[in-house]
Amino acid sequence: MSRPAIEIDHLAKRYRIGLAEELHDTFGGAVLSWLGSPLSNLRRLRRLSRFDPGDDADVIWALRDVTFAVAAGEVVGIIGANGAGKSTLLKILSGITEPTAGRAVIHGRVASLLEVGTGFHPDLTGRDNVYLNGTILGMSKGEIDRKFDEIVDFAEVGTFIDTPIKRYSSGMHVRLAFSVAAHLEPEILLIDEVLAVGDAAFRKRCLGKMGEVAASGRTVLFVSHNLSAVERLCERSVVLDHGRIVFAGPTAAAIDHYLRHTLDDGAALGDPQRRPGRGRVRFTRIWAESGGAETVHLTSGGEASICLAYRISGAQPIRKVRVRLGWTNLLGDPLLTCINDLSGFPIPQLPGPEGTIRIHLPRLPLNAGTYRLNAWLKSEREIEDLVAEAGELTVAGGDFYGTGMSIPADCGPLLADHSFEVLAPSTAAGPAGR
Amino acid sequence: MSQPRTIVIAPKRGFQLIDWRELWAYRDLIYFLVRRDVKVRYVQSVLGFLWAIIRPLSTMVVFTVVFGRLAEIPSDGIPYPIFSYAALVPWTYFSSSLTAATGSLVGNNLLSKVYFPRLIIPLNPVLSNLVDFAIALSMVGVIMAFYGIAPTAAIAFLPFLVLLMMLTASGLGMWLSAMAIQYRDVKFMLGFLSSILMYAAPVVWPASLIADKFPEHGATLRLLYGIYPMAGVIEGFRAALIGARPMPWDLIVPGAISALVIWLSGALYFRQRERFFADIF
Ligand SMILES: Nc1ncnc2c1ncn2[C@@H]1O[C@H](COP(=O)(O)OP(=O)(O)OP(=O)(O)O)[C@@H](O)[C@H]1O
Numbered sequence: 057m058s059r060p061a062i063e064i065d066h067l068a069k070r071y072r073i074g075l076a077e078e079l080h081d082t083f084g085g086a087v088l089s090w091l092g093s094p095l096s097n098l099r100r101l102r103r104l105s106r107f108d109p110g111d112d113a114d115v116i117w118a119l120r121d122v123t124f125a126v127a128a129g130e131v132v133g134i135i136g137a138n139g140a141g142k143s144t145l146l147k148i149l150s151g152i153t154e155p156t157a158g159r160a161v162i163h164g165r166v167a168s169l170l171e172v173g174t175g176f177h178p179d180l181t182g183r184d185n186v187y188l189n190g191t192i193l194g195m196s197k198g199e200i201d202r203k204f205d206e207i208v209d210f211a212e213v214g215t216f217i218d219t220p221i222k223r224y225s226s227g228m229h230v231r232l233a234f235s236v237a238a239h240l241e242p243e244i245l246l247i248d249e250v251l252a253v254g255d256a257a258f259r260k261r262c263l264g265k266m267g268e269v270a271a272s273g274r275t276v277l278f279v280s281h282n283l284s285a286v287e288r289l290c291e292r293s294v295v296l297d298h299g300r301i302v303f304a305g306p307t308a309a310a311i312d313h314y315l316r317h318t319l320d321d322g323a324a325l326g327d328p329q330r331r332p333g334r335g336r337v338r339f340t341r342i343w344a345e346s347g348g349a350e351t352v353h354l355t356s357g358g359e360a361s362i363c364l365a366y367r368i369s370g371a372q373p374i375r376k377v378r379v380r381l382g383w384t385n386l387l388g389d390p391l392l393t394c395i396n397d398l399s400g401f402p403i404p405q406l407p408g409p410e411g412t413i414r415i416h417l418p419r420l421p422l423n424a425g426t427y428r429l430n431a432w433l434k435s436e437r438e439i440e441d442l443v444a445e446a447g448e449l450t451v452a453g454g455d456f457y458g459t460g461m462s463i464p465a466d467c468g469p470l471l472a473d474h475s476f477e478v479l480a481p482s483t484a485a486g487p488a489g490r
Numbered sequence: 491m492s493q494p495r496t497i498v499i500a501p502k503r504g505f506q507l508i509d510w511r512e513l514w515a516y517r518d519l520i521y522f523l524v525r526r527d528v529k530v531r532y533v534q535s536v537l538g539f540l541w542a543i544i545r546p547l548s549t550m551v552v553f554t555v556v557f558g559r560l561a562e563i564p565s566d567g568i569p570y571p572i573f574s575y576a577a578l579v580p581w582t583y584f585s586s587s588l589t590a591a592t593g594s595l596v597g598n599n600l601l602s603k604v605y606f607p608r609l610i611i612p613l614n615p616v617l618s619n620l621v622d623f624a625i626a627l628s629m630v631g632v633i634m635a636f637y638g639i640a641p642t643a644a645i646a647f648l649p650f651l652v653l654l655m656m657l658t659a660s661g662l663g664m665w666l667s668a669m670a671i672q673y674r675d676v677k678f679m680l681g682f683l684s685s686i687l688m689y690a691a692p693v694v695w696p697a698s699l700i701a702d703k704f705p706e707h708g709a710t711l712r713l714l715y716g717i718y719p720m721a722g723v724i725e726g727f728r729a730a731l732i733g734a735r736p737m738p739w740d741l742i743v744p745g746a747i748s749a750l751v752i753w754l755s756g757a758l759y760f761r762q763r764e765r766f767f768a769d770i771f
């Protein structure tokens with residue numbers, strides 16, 4: 057390993073989260089607490105910036121014992137579920153917030169990109185905002201002067217550059233913001249989830265630009281939920297879970313670890329109380345199986361099952377059931393939907409109180425990629441439960457057509473049985489080709 | 491390639507002083523933030539920067555009618571309009587800078603998205619309000635010409651008074667902004683605090699009233715009163731612009747000392763608290 061650019065040593069960060077307010081069931085109690093509320097408010101607010109030993113009921117560790125190093129020129133991905141501590145890590149490294157314990161040493165000029173368009177003011181023109189945002193991100197005026205034309209070109213805002221940006225379309229706004237960020241030239245770049253902006257074409261250009269940045273020998277820490285982008289850009293990745301590093305290594309293995317983890321947790325289903333639907337039936341877990349065993353690895357053309365475990369509350373029978381399982385891409389565009397009664401598998405009544413619905417696909421018609429699942433269940437035409445985000449699955453490229461070869465992943469997500477024929481105009485039985 | 495810059499990130503302990511070198515490195519950012527404030531202030535308004543004159547001028551009219559005519563408050567023998575306008579120019583600057591500085595950190599999303607010296611945020615309105623101040627100040631000349639008053643040599647002290655006024659506004663601004671981010675009460679308090687501060691300052695009444703009311707202890711009382719820096723600033727402005735009275739050094743000197751104390755303690759307090767800003771904003 058060459059000279060390190062970032063060395064992180066047992067970094068930890070503690071946050072205070074608000075405890076639930078006390079509830080009173082008597083009027084007197086409410087009045088008393090209202091009278092005392094300035095005192096308790098004072099205590100509560102003081103505690104925002106004070107940590108006393110022993111009061112850890114409302115304290116969370118957003119990072120714990122995080123140790124790793126990044127070599128100069130390396131592009132490292134950081135992945136993890138919501139709230140895992142990814143942004144917190146970048147905030148500490150960029151100096152926005154202080155660690156509670158541990159230390160980090162950074163060799164080189166750092167720029168952090170936790171948001172695009174930080175400091176943009178709607179009433180200022182595009183030009184003014186470029187200068188403002190550029191200096192906020194750490195460029196000097198001279199540097200922006202030099203790159204100004206390039207920035208405007210990349211953003212494709214053309215003649216709008218002297219118009220207040222509140223008159224921009226939201227796409228133009230985002231393009232201008234990203235363009236400023238893309239022209240940063242620090243030695244070390246910290247990026248948090250900023251590529252998910254703009255339209256598809258622009259996103260593609262952003263990724264291209266990111267690829268350039270990565271290839272130009274800069275050190276990059278890259279946080280994203282877009283696993284395919286992480287896979288494309290980073291050789292090595294770190295998986296965070298509840299503030300701890302649970303895996304560090306080659307990106308493919310890291311993604312694997314991460315996906316297995318989130319699906320295992322069933323965390324993706326979220327709180328059933330907050331989900332929409334009447335709730336007489338709730339999904340309790342959603343997972344994938346292949347060859348009869350639970351897995352997060354599916355292969356194109358391979359056998360796959362998705363299992364939906366459910367629980368019925370109450371004694372009423374659940375009749376005329378319609379179950380729908382949707383596959384979408386990471387952007388949420390629907391790709392494939394399985395609906396039991398439309399494909400000829402009516403369910404007149406759901407056996408209770410618990411059970412599993414298995415949707416079996418003998419030959420998975422999806423190309424290599426990452427997909428998201430969603431599911432809902434209706435009975436007698438009313439939604440009982442709806443899970444909008446039931447987790448992500450990766451499908452590995454497989455031999456769908458039995459030819460020993462597979463279709464490249466960028467040819468689109470769908471695979472279907474098909475044949476090719478060459479029909480010559482005159483002789484029906486002529487040889488193929490000329 | 492040059493030797494890379496090395497930064498060590500670790501929990502900070504103890505007092506932090508102001509890092510002037512770092513502030514200097516961020517001068518472009520300060521410039522563009524101040525420019526944003528100035529450009530945005532009167533955007534889409536018909537009268538634009540005329541508002542910088544209209545606000546103190548309309549207050550002057552009210553004060554002239556209420557305090558000058560009806561209450562007949564003495565004004566050191568100067569026409570009441572110019573007497574109060576000369577005070578309202580620094581006062582308007584002070585109160586609007588202080589209000590803007592106090593609220594500057596609350597809900598400011600820059601805090602959690604980028605690093606830069608946090609001091610820039612409350613100092614920004616102290617700088618950007620100087621533009622309004624300069625415009626309002628130019629109006630003093632017009633009013634003086636109207637009353638046929640010629641400026642005296644004392645006007646040379648004006649830059650020093652402006653500095654003192656900025657020092658006071660930024661010192662209190664650092665204190666109050668760092669408190670307001672944790673305790674929003676400060677924001678509500680500031681509403682009436684600023685009117686108390688105004689009547690405590692010699693805006694509608696002359697500081698000479700003190701010696702008139704308490705002839706035996708007049709000199710000592712004035713020195714004590716001078717601890718409130720805006721007293722010296724405002725009486726100083728009158729002396730420097732209109733020249734009807736000598737420079738009130740007995741107010742300005744204690745004021746300058748206490749402004750320095752407020753500023754240094756404010757800077758220490760701010761630097762002490764700033765480590766929490768991004769977590770609790
Ligand atoms: N200022 C704060 N005060 C209290 N808790 C905070 C604060 N900032 C973050 N947290 C908590 O710290 C934890 C980690 O947050 P962080 O923003 O680092 O997550 P993340 O991994 O970036 O998640 P996401 O994928 O949603 O962006 C979360 O539980 C969050 O609620």
Ligand SMILES: [Mg+2]
Pocket residue numbers: 142143144248249
């Ligand atoms: Mg985040």
